[in-house]
Structures are given as structure tokens and as C-alpha cells.
Amino acid sequence: MQQRVVDHNELRVGEMRAVKVGSTPVLLVRLDDGYHALAGRCTHRPRPLARGTLHDGRIMCPRHQAAFDARTGDALEPPALDGLPTFPVEEREDGVYVTVPDGAAERRVMPMGRRDAADGRLFAIIGAGAAGAVAAETLRQVNFGGRVVMISHECQPPYDRPNCSEDYLIGKIAPESLPMRPAGFYEDHAIERYHGTVTELDVPTRRITFEDGQQIRPDAVLVASGAIPNRLRIPGGDLEGVFVLRSWEDSDRIIAAARGAQVAVIVGAGYIGLEVASSFIHLGMQTTVVAPEAIPLAASLGPAIGGHVRHLHERRGVRFLLGRSVVEFGGRAHVERVLLDDGEELATPFVVLGIGVRPATSFIRGVQLEADGSLAVDEQLRIAGGAYGVWAAGDVATYPEPYTGRRLRIEHWRTAQQHGKTAALSMNGHGEPFRGVPFFWTQQYRLALGYVGAAPAWDEQLMAGDVEAGDFLAYYLEHGQVRAAAGTRERQLGAFAELLRSGRMPPADLLRDRPDSDLQCLLAQGRED
Structure with missing residues (x-):
């Protein structure tokens, strides 16, 4: 099916837009060599790519930062493994037309070579x-x-x-x-x-x-x-009912134990522990989180965001016992109680440890x-x-x-x-220095939080937006250098990743003066220069 989608100059160079050809979502991109049309949704998760970032011929998905070549559709960055199909584009006097074949696929496996029987390696x-x-x-x-x-x-x-x-x-x-x-x-x-x-x-x-x-x-x-995954080397640490979560098999064990369970204790208030807490609340369990820190995630995200995450969980019924440590799991063959360092006992047949990995x-x-x-x-x-x-x-x-x-x-x-x-x-002999920009995400209830970069020893935080409203972006600096960003503003995080990758991160003073700076605009300004 062929369809007119835009006028000739409706998009500027460096812009992209979601269009439809029939019922097929298409991403229309204008680069310096003309228009290009690709399947409109990410091949990792079906997110609309038009909400993401376009820079340097790369399309970045807004949610998990998969990246694709804007001309060929090739997958450039994970978590996407498959590329995007591309569609023919024709520029006529009355506008830009895109042709999508009947039954067009939403993804394509990247080309792979074959096993060569003569290659003994x-x-x-x-x-x-x-x-x-x-x-x-x-x-x-x-x-x-x-x-x-x-x-x-x-x-x-x-x-x-x-x-x-x-x-x-x-x-x-x-x-x-x-x-x-x-x-x-x-x-x-x-x-x-x-x-x-x-x-x-x-x-x-x-x-x-x-x-x-x-x-x-x-x-x-x-x-x-x-x-x-780490385990606690304390009395009762090997009892049945004390779980870790790292693998598919671990998850299956927890799912089986959760059937009929009403009370759970999670040891650890890191990302895994809090994601599990969110899941247990969804399953209707009374959930308590025990951890030694005063504020969850404060070391990596800062006290304001960590406090917001805590309140988010508490509003849904999670009980936090912070500044506490577990000294013993009690029970015969199966865990029955958790003993804390201040003498408090928590009755539970179900414990999940989220205390890091090695x-x-x-x-x-x-x-x-x-x-x-x-x-x-x-x-x-x-x-x-x-x-x-x-x-x-x-x-x-x-x-x-x-x-x-x-x-x-x-x-x-x-x-x-x-x-x-x-x-x-x-x-395979095609070595090049690793240049990947670190990125991770966490999903807790409706909070989708992303983190770009690395700032293990950050000493300054700049904040834009409203943390309690769930609309924010934080910058993390080390010795005056902008190293990382975290928050809920996906397009800003995408632009931050591209600024970092291309060596065009704005100076700290600009972000100190204007923490709400539109990073997408800064990225576009660099392209125009």
C-alpha cells in the first residue's frame, strides 16, 4: 500500500514523526540525504520510536535506549537484537509517499553468516x-x-x-x-x-x-x-523459604512459594529488593523491607529520589524497617521468623534476599x-x-x-x-575500544526510572522538575564534571546519553544555572553547528 504522509518541507532535517500507512505504524525520518521510512515501534518492546531521540543518524527508543540506524534500520545498541524493516520512500510534487507491502513484518533478524565446515576454529x-x-x-x-x-x-x-x-x-x-x-x-x-x-x-x-x-x-x-546472588551467613541462612532472585529458576521457586502466602519479608532495599516488593504488593501480600540504610537507593540516586521511592511503596502498603539488620532466621526445616538486631521478630514463612551479587x-x-x-x-x-x-x-x-x-x-x-x-x-579480529554508555532502568508500580552514565562517587546533585510528582531529572557530578543522569523524563535521558556518547556534554555551570535545560534542543543545536 502506498500513501502520502507529509508535505515536502513538513519535517526539517533531523526531525522524525510517527505516521501510518494504512494501519501500519511507520517512523518517518528526514536526514541530510532525504526522507527514510522504517517500522515505527522498537523491536525490544513495542514502544513508539517517534517519542525517542534522533541524533547522528541514530534512532534511540525512549524507554530502554535501544538504538537503530535511521537509514538501514540495523540494530546498533541493545536491548534490541532485531533491526527495523525499511520501506520505500518517493518524493513527488505533491508530497512524500511511503509504500508498505502487505503483511510487512515489524522486525527483521540481523544478517548472519553461516557455519563454514572448513573453518576448524x-x-x-x-x-x-x-x-x-x-x-x-x-x-x-x-x-x-x-x-x-x-x-x-x-x-x-x-x-x-x-x-x-x-x-x-x-x-x-x-x-x-x-x-x-x-x-x-x-x-x-x-x-x-x-x-x-x-x-x-x-x-x-x-x-x-x-x-x-x-x-x-x-x-x-x-x-x-x-x-x-549473595546470601546472609547467619544462623538459619540455609532454611527452606529463604530465597534469592537471579535466575528464571529462582523466579519459579518464588512464584511457587508465593501461592497462598500472605506475608513476606524482603532483606535489602536495592533495586531487586524494591522491584520484588512492588511485585508482592501486586500479588496481595503483606510486605516488609528490612535494610541497614536510612533511605532506600540514596547512595546511587540521592535522598530526595530515594525518599520518593520509599513513599511510593509505603502508600501501597509496604512496611520499611530501615537502619536494621537481620541476625537470624528462625525455624526448624523452614523459615518461620526473622530476628532483627534490635530484638524485634517478624513472623513469616517467606523471605527474599536482595543484598547484591558477586x-x-x-x-x-x-x-x-x-x-x-x-x-x-x-x-x-x-x-x-x-x-x-x-x-x-x-x-x-x-x-x-x-x-x-x-x-x-x-x-x-x-x-x-x-x-x-x-x-x-x-x-574475530575486528576489535575496537568499548564506547557503550551505561544505562539501566527499574519499574516499580507505575514508576519507570532510568539511569544513564556512571557516577559511583558523585559529590553534587542538580535537580529539575518535581520529584514527588514523579516528573523529574537529576544530574550527578564528580569534581564538577557531569557524569550521570536519572529520572522519569525519557526523552531528556535519551538526549543525555547522546550528549555523553558524542563528547558534547554541557558544562556543569549551565546545568547549575538552568537545570531544566532542554537537552534535546542542546543536541539539535550541536547538529546545526
Whole structure:
């Protein structure tokens, strides 16, 4: 179907607009070489892309910051894995026309190379989470012809881990919606999935030993084994009914235990703990959160936003016991009560721990681990500068973060996916420095909060908007340098990410004077210059 959508000059260069051709949502983009038309919704979640950010030929989704090439529709940044279909555009005397074929798809798998039987190389990926799955796909996309083997102790295919504490936990999505790819995808692209536990990786020799004693020696190895949730080493810490939440299996255990449960205690007021609290309130449980800090999330977001999050939960019935610690779980075989450091007892058969994670690296041999148990890597995510043919990505990797000048380990789903792509390119000889902008999101009730950048030691916060009204953007500075932003204004966060990526972050004094500055306008001004 062909349809006229706009006049010739209705859009300026650098603008985009949502239009429809028949009933099909289309994104119309005008760049310096003319008009381009693409499918109108993000391939990660079906959000309208016209509400996002257009800069430097990139379209960024407003919600989770997936990015696409505005000309080709190629997926450039996760969490989107698939690209956008493009549609023919014709400029006539009376306007701009777009043609959408009947039955047009909403997404397209990025082109993948084939397995070459003559290529005897073996690349092994230890871990099938965010980093590992993206690395495997990227290797095929850059036409690596050897064997690609993803090794995982989990029997499930790569899946959407963030949903384990959100929509899946409350039954909003079904189990079949969790996998990142449809059944048969990995087989179709000759990506082997190996279910097994790695007990040792000798980094200098790349020798991998499995639990059953078998060994392999790949030509290249990516360590993407993720993280292990922390447990409390206190009396009763191993009782039944005390759960952690990291995996699909963990989520299934919690879902089963929640059936018929009326009371729950969550230990930890970080992002996982608060997302679980939000889910438990949705399920109708009386929920208490115990944590040692005075204000939830204050260390990363500041007291005003942390206080707002607390009040948001309290208005829905969550009870907070802050400044407290758990010293014992009581019960025989199953937890029955939680004993706090001030002597208070909480009766409950159901406890979830959300007290952080540690890198899953206990199997690593032959190199020194960092103090937190992670692996030090360079700008291409190589261990020891690539001398051993071993890379590390995601939660296990401490890497040179390019926008702070610090060596950081970032436990974000999207960062792990970005790592996976960079590591795979380097493994296949197309290495380039990692330049991904950190981003994560949290969904608690109707609060959708995003965080862009990294400011682990921020010493100044600037605030725009009204926190209590849920319409705000906060900036985080270190020694006068703008490092990160967090808030609910999605388009502002998208513009912030692009300003950071392109090295055009406005000076701190401008944001101090005008914290409500329209970052989209600042981004557009740079384009016009």
C-alpha cells in the first residue's frame, strides 16, 4: 500500500514523526540525504520510536535506549537484537509517499553468516546470559565460520533476566515470553548450546574443564558467567523459604512459594529488593523491607529520589524497617521468623534476599582476580591484553569506563549486552575500544526510572522538575564534571546519553544555572553547528 504522509518541507532535517500507512505504524525520518521510512515501534518492546531521540543518524527508543540506524534500520545498541524493516520512500510534487507491502513484518533478524565446515576454529562462551547471547549472535553477524559454543549450567535458552523480578514474577507474561529468541534460532544459526558446569578455566592455556571431567581447549574464550546472588551467613541462612532472585529458576521457586502466602519479608532495599516488593504488593501480600540504610537507593540516586521511592511503596502498603539488620532466621526445616538486631521478630514463612551479587569467577585459574572477584580487562575486554586469547564481559569484567576515566564493574543487563558485542568483534579480529554508555532502568508500580552514565562517587546533585510528582531529572557530578543522569523524563535521558556518547556534554555551570535545560534542543543545536 502506498500513501502520502507529509508535505515536502513538513519535517526539517533531523526531525522524525510517527505516521501510518494504512494501519501500519511507520517512523518517518528526514536526514541530510532525504526522507527514510522504517517500522515505527522498537523491536525490544513495542514502544513508539517517534517519542525517542534522533541524533547522528541514530534512532534511540525512549524507554530502554535501544538504538537503530535511521537509514538501514540495523540494530546498533541493545536491548534490541532485531533491526527495523525499511520501506520505500518517493518524493513527488505533491508530497512524500511511503509504500508498505502487505503483511510487512515489524522486525527483521540481523544478517548472519553461516557455519563454514572448513573453518576448524572453536570459540567458547562461558555463560548464556546477556553478554554471552549477544556475543554468540555477533560472531555469526561478522561471518565467523567456526564453531560457536555457549556453555551454561542453566537448561533454559538465553532469556530476559530483568523480567524475572518484574512482569514474569507477577504473571503478567508467560514462561514462553522469557526467552530472548524463538525456539530453533540458535540451531538455525549453528550456535551450539552446551548444558554443563565449568569447574575450571586455566586462562593461560584456555583449557576448560567440566564437572564430569571432560576438557576442551578452544581457540578463543569469552568469560560471561555473570554473577551469584549473595546470601546472609547467619544462623538459619540455609532454611527452606529463604530465597534469592537471579535466575528464571529462582523466579519459579518464588512464584511457587508465593501461592497462598500472605506475608513476606524482603532483606535489602536495592533495586531487586524494591522491584520484588512492588511485585508482592501486586500479588496481595503483606510486605516488609528490612535494610541497614536510612533511605532506600540514596547512595546511587540521592535522598530526595530515594525518599520518593520509599513513599511510593509505603502508600501501597509496604512496611520499611530501615537502619536494621537481620541476625537470624528462625525455624526448624523452614523459615518461620526473622530476628532483627534490635530484638524485634517478624513472623513469616517467606523471605527474599536482595543484598547484591558477586562475580561468578570461582573457576578461574592462572590470572589474578580483582579484589571483588572480577576479571581485569582492557578497552577491548581482553584479559592480559589478549595474550591468552581470553575475554571477559558483563558482571565479571572490570573495564576502563570511557566516560569517567575509571576502571569500573557495572552490573547492568544492557551494559552486559554491549560488552558481548564488543568482545565478539575483538575475538574475530575486528576489535575496537568499548564506547557503550551505561544505562539501566527499574519499574516499580507505575514508576519507570532510568539511569544513564556512571557516577559511583558523585559529590553534587542538580535537580529539575518535581520529584514527588514523579516528573523529574537529576544530574550527578564528580569534581564538577557531569557524569550521570536519572529520572522519569525519557526523552531528556535519551538526549543525555547522546550528549555523553558524542563528547558534547554541557558544562556543569549551565546545568547549575538552568537545570531544566532542554537537552534535546542542546543536541539539535550541536547538529546545526
